[in-house]
Amino acid sequence: MSAPKVLVVDDGDRYVELFHALLRDYQYATRCELPGPCWTCPHRAPKDEPRCQLTHAHDWAETEQALARHADLDVVLLDVAFDLPATRLLPYGDDAETRKRKQGLAILQRLRVRRPDLPVILMTSATQLGVDGSPLEADEWVTLAGEDAFDARALGLLVERILARDRQVSLRPGLGRGTDYLWGTTTAMARVRRNARVLARTSLPVLIEGETGTGKSALAERVLHGESGRSGAFVSVDLSAIPETLVAAELFGSTRGAFSGATDRVGRFEEAKGGTLFLDEIGNLPLDIQRLLLLALQEGRVTRLGENTSRTLDVRLVAATHVDLASAVREGRFRADLRARLNPASTIRLPPLRERVEDIEALVASFVERHFASGSERGLLAEYAKKAGLETEPTAHLLEDTEPPARGVWFSWAPALWERLRAHAWPGNVRELQLLVATACSLSLADALEGAEAGRAGPLARVVPIPARLVGELLASSWLGPEADVPTATTDVTPRDQLRDVSRELERALFMRLFRETRGDFERMAARLLTGDPTENARRVRMRFNQLGLRIRELR
Amino acid sequence: MTPVEQLRLLSHDLGKYLARAARNFPDADPVPEVLVEMMMRDVWGDEGTDALGRFQKLVADAPSVRLELADVEKDLETLVGLEAAVRGFEPKAVRQAAALCVKVDADLRRRLEQRS
Numbered sequence: 001m002s003a004p005k006v007l008v009v010d011d012g013d014r015y016v017e018l019f020h021a022l023l024r025d026y027q028y029a030t031r032c033e034l035p036g037p038c039w040t041c042p043h044r045a046p047k048d049e050p051r052c053q054l055t056h057a058h059d060w061a062e063t064e065q066a067l068a069r070h071a072d073l074d075v076v077l078l079d080v081a082f083d084l085p086a087t088r089l090l091p092y093g094d095d096a097e098t099r100k101r102k103q104g105l106a107i108l109q110r111l112r113v114r115r116p117d118l119p120v121i122l123m124t125s126a127t128q129l130g131v132d133g134s135p136l137e138a139d140e141w142v143t144l145a146g147e148d149a150f151d152a153r154a155l156g157l158l159v160e161r162i163l164a165r166d167r168q169v170s171l172r173p174g175l176g177r178g179t180d181y182l183w184g185t186t187t188a189m190a191r192v193r194r195n196a197r198v199l200a201r202t203s204l205p206v207l208i209e210g211e212t213g214t215g216k217s218a219l220a221e222r223v224l225h226g227e228s229g230r231s232g233a234f235v236s237v238d239l240s241a242i243p244e245t246l247v248a249a250e251l252f253g254s255t256r257g258a259f260s261g262a263t264d265r266v267g268r269f270e271e272a273k274g275g276t277l278f279l280d281e282i283g284n285l286p287l288d289i290q291r292l293l294l295l296a297l298q299e300g301r302v303t304r305l306g307e308n309t310s311r312t313l314d315v316r317l318v319a320a321t322h323v324d325l326a327s328a329v330r331e332g333r334f335r336a337d338l339r340a341r342l343n344p345a346s347t348i349r350l351p352p353l354r355e356r357v358e359d360i361e362a363l364v365a366s367f368v369e370r371h372f373a374s375g376s377e378r379g380l381l382a383e384y385a386k387k388a389g390l391e392t393e394p395t396a397h398l399l400e401d402t403e404p405p406a407r408g409v410w411f412s413w414a415p416a417l418w419e420r421l422r423a424h425a426w427p428g429n430v431r432e433l434q435l436l437v438a439t440a441c442s443l444s445l446a447d448a449l450e451g452a453e454a455g456r457a458g459p460l461a462r463v464v465p466i467p468a469r470l471v472g473e474l475l476a477s478s479w480l481g482p483e484a485d486v487p488t489a490t491t492d493v494t495p496r497d498q499l500r501d502v503s504r505e506l507e508r509a510l511f512m513r514l515f516r517e518t519r520g521d522f523e524r525m526a527a528r529l530l531t532g533d534p535t536e537n538a539r540r541v542r543m544r545f546n547q548l549g550l551r552i553r554e555l556r
Numbered sequence: 557m558t559p560v561e562q563l564r565l566l567s568h569d570l571g572k573y574l575a576r577a578a579r580n581f582p583d584a585d586p587v588p589e590v591l592v593e594m595m596m597r598d599v600w601g602d603e604g605t606d607a608l609g610r611f612q613k614l615v616a617d618a619p620s621v622r623l624e625l626a627d628v629e630k631d632l633e634t635l636v637g638l639e640a641a642v643r644g645f646e647p648k649a650v651r652q653a654a655a656l657c658v659k660v661d662a663d664l665r666r667r668l669e670q671r672s
Contacts, residue, residue, distance in 0.1 A: 014576055021590045022580055146665065150576040 003027045004163050005072055008056035009063050009107060010079040015123065015150070016056045019077075022152035026159070029070040030054050031062060059088045060107050067114060075159055076111065080104030080124040109185050113362045116183060119162045121155075181215075181222045182366055182430075184359030188351040192219075195348055200227035205297075205343040208320040210350030213431030216320040217280060219350065224318050225276040232275025232314075237268050240281040247289045252296070253304035269302045269315055276316045282342070283321035283328055287335070294338045317342070327549075353426040353433060360421050363430065365398035367437040368411050372396035377442060384445055385409055387452065388460035396441070399463055410463045411441055417468050424475055436474050440466050508548045515545070515555050562621045563668040566614055567661075574598055574607055575661035578654035585647055592642070592650055599653065600639060607660075608632040628663050631656050 007029035008016045020028070020039045027037070032054035034041060043052065057063040059082065067073070082089060082103035092099045092106035099106075108120060148154040183193045199206050200223055208216045217236060225234040242250050249259075253267030269277060279285075285293065296302045297317070301310040319342050326344070328334035353360070372381045372395070381396055390409065399412040426432055444466050452460050511525075518524035522545070526537035557565070577594035581587050600606045605613075611632050615622040622629065635656040641649030 014573065017594060018576060018580065021588070021594065147662075149572050150579055152580045 004074040004159070005029055005070060006159065007063070007066050007070065007073050007076045009058075009076060009104075010056060010123070011058050011082040011084050012079075013051055013055065015077065015079070018150060018152055019155075020055070023156050023159075028055070029066045029073055030056065031065050031069065058082075059084055059103075060090050060110055061088070063107060063111070064114075073115070073118060075162055076118055076120045077155075077159075078104050078107060078111075078120050078122055080122060105185075109362055110365075112183060112185065113366050116181065121158055121162065123149075181218060182359075182363060184356055184362060186351070186356040186358055188349075189356060189359070192348055192350060195346075196223045197227060199346055199348070200224050201229070203316055204346055205317040205319070205341065207325070207342045207344055207347045208318065208350060209324070209347055210320070210322065211352045211427075211429055212322050213429030214350040214352060215430050216350055217278065219348070220276070220278040220318045220320065225278075225316070228276065228316060230275050230316060232273050233271060234276050234278065235268050235272035236278040236280060238280045240284045244286050244289075247286065248292055249305050251289070252292065252302045255304055255306035257306060259305065267302060267304060269296065269313060270311060272315045274314050276318055279317065279319045281321060282319040283323035283325055283334060285334075287333075290335045290338050294335060294341060297338075297341045353429040354424075357422040360433065361398075361418060363433055364413070364421075364437050367434045368396050368398045368441055371438045371441055372409075377438075380442065380445055380449075381409060384449055384460060384464075387449065388462065390462060408462075409445075411444065412463050412465045413471075414466075414468045417466070417471050420468075420471065420475065436471070439474055440471055443470060508550065511545055511548055511550055512555060515550070515552075520552060520555070557618065559618065559621050559624075560668070560671045562615070562618045563664065563671055566611070566621075566625075567664040567668050570607065570610055570614060571661035571664035574657045578657035579661075581651075581654045587647075587650055587654075589645070592645060595650075595654060595657065596642060599635060599642075599657065606636045606639075608636045625664075625667065628660055631660050631663075635660070 003026050005027040006019070006023075008019065010016060016028070019026070020037070024037070024039065030038065032038075032041075032052075034043070038052070038055050041052075057066045080103070081101050083100060084103075086096060086099070089099050089103050090106035090110065092102055104122065104124070108122070111118060111120060183189050196219060206220075206224055208219060210216050221234050221236070237250065239247065249265070249267070251267050251269060253265055253270055254263065256264050296313065299310075300313045302313055303310040325334055325339050325342075329336045329339055371377055388409075395408040397408050397410050399410040421433075428435075441464075444464050448460060448464055514525045514528060518528075522538040522542045523534050526534060526541040529541060530537040576598050577591050578598070581591060581595075598607075601610070608629070611625075611629060612622075615625065635653055638649050638653045638656075642653050
């Protein structure tokens with residue numbers, strides 16, 4: 001086994017000098033063409049002035065170079081404070097001092113997107129960082145400060161511990177190192193990551209709750225199944241897309257003649273043998289099918305419709321829903337015993353995008369790269385690169401505030417666009433953002449190509465600007481535009497509905513509309529509904545708002 | 557700058573870096589030459605400013621902190637006075653210098669903890 005490879009990212013050279021002196025069992029990811037370790041390099045005697053700058057990465061641009069050069073990296077040692085000119089720093093925080101003092105966190109965010117599998121040792125402490133410690137919840141962060149600062153032995157032990165953990169994970173069958181799931185950097189997502197990775201290594205059922213488009217399916221497939229080590233397939237069933245009468249046959253299978261039009265077919269439970277069965281939108285499951293599912297889970301066996309023989313289950317169950325199952329149980333729409341079988345104690349709640357807007361920039365960067373990585377989009381990018389005379393593999397990237405490196409095509413977003421994206425409600429969540437990015441990039445690329453061909457624009461450049469106007473139009477014209485932000489209540493009446501339920505629905509719809517029209521101002525809502533003391537009325541309106549089960553956070 | 561901020565700065569910008577190589581010295585002789593050379597740079601600097609000079613610059617506007625850290629300043633005077641012997645790789649002087657580097661770092665951190 002070759003020696004583990006370490007990348008040091010530090011604005012100074014004190015750490016790297018120490019590592020090269022004392023931790024010589026490792027390879028170091030340098031930016032140098034010469035073979036062999038730095039400590040044997042004839043060009044880098046200790047007293048050389050100025051010292052060699054190729055030993056490590058001093059900023060994000062150099063980190064990118066090192067990442068491109070060393071795909072076999074094992075661990076990154078990352079400093080936090082970077083005393084560099086602003087042109088070499090990534091944006092972070094509201095002022096220049098914060099940007100310098102916490103530059104390592106900005107680099108970490110980029111690393112998480114570019115190489116989410118890579119363990120990072122952060123060379124600082126929460127105290128020194130001056131934050132509430134929340135970013136340190138991510139489990140592969142380790143701090144090194146106080147008496148341990150510059151202690152090569154302590155650092156070596158840390159690196160060994162992390163590499164041992166990583167090796168243990170890598171050796172498990174079916175377990176890739178990179179699951180390609182975009183975690184982001186918020187506290188809520190750090191918690192999701194930790195819980196999901198722990199649960200992935202168990203056989204416990206997992207319940208995922210989250211709004212539409214938050215990434216429930218991807219979490220189930222890439223992490224809970226991808227990191228489980230199970231050899232069977234990942235089988236996904238969207239229960240909301242299957243007609244009620246066919247759900248049982250879909251899940252359990254059927255034999256010819258079991259019902260009108262039935263054929264011999266294997267159910268999804270059997271398809272997932274030895275793997276993971278993902279039941280999406282389980283909150284939509286009809287009550288009679290809930291009973292069958294409960295029986296299957298209780299007995300650990302399934303029986304195809306029309307057959308008497310049952311088959312043993314060897315399936316890890318992951319269920320997801322956008323509704324609150326506890327409420328559904330209270331309202332009699334979901335069986336309490338089935339919910340208990342789904343292991344509600346292990347519920348993973350994926351936050352909506354509007355609660356993790358800090359991640360938007362990193363998500364956009366990743367979506368740009370993924371969108372052009374394959375298929376017809378890659379073809380379009382290749383055509384652009386060829387016509388622009390770029391001697392390059394057709395890769396796409398998001399342009400930050402630094403000059404683009406010499407490879408690939410870069411998309412630039414006007415700074416004002418980030419504010420617009422952060423202010424949007426994103427009812428379609430991450431999926432909505434992904435579609436918007438894909439559409440904006442493809443249209444901008446096609447526009448640039450057409451413009452050049454028609455002689456309307458100059459020569460094609462390496463950087464393709466995304467027009468703010470285009471993004472504005474996409475945000476406004478989408479079905480997910482501001483007018484559609486608030487869910488509408490159904491006012492249809494069926495024979496089973498009771499009058500009080502219909503009345504409550506109508507009242508909820510009215511409150512939601514008023515909430516939207518007054519931008520959540522309860523006094524103004526009260527003025528439209530009641531006469532008398534405005535303060536007292538606002539209190540009453542707010543109380544009724546809560547009684548109707550409405551939540552401010554969900555409507556904003 | 558408050559005394560606590562002053563101490564934090566001294567601990568981060570002086571103590572931590574001063575102890576960098578010294579903290580890693582092996583218990584038994586000989587100390588690798590590369591580490592001794594590193595300690596020389598930590599103490600006497602590349603640009604002619606030694607640890608004592610850096611300390612005095614950092615406390616120039618904080619006489620009360622300087623007074624509080626009189627023992628640290630004395631240790632630094634002793635440390636920089638060992639220059640000729642350390643540059644001559646005299647084992648005893650090298651060990652003494654390393655011990656002083658670690659002591660100054662620990663003292664600064666202890667004072668900071670007491671004040672915080």
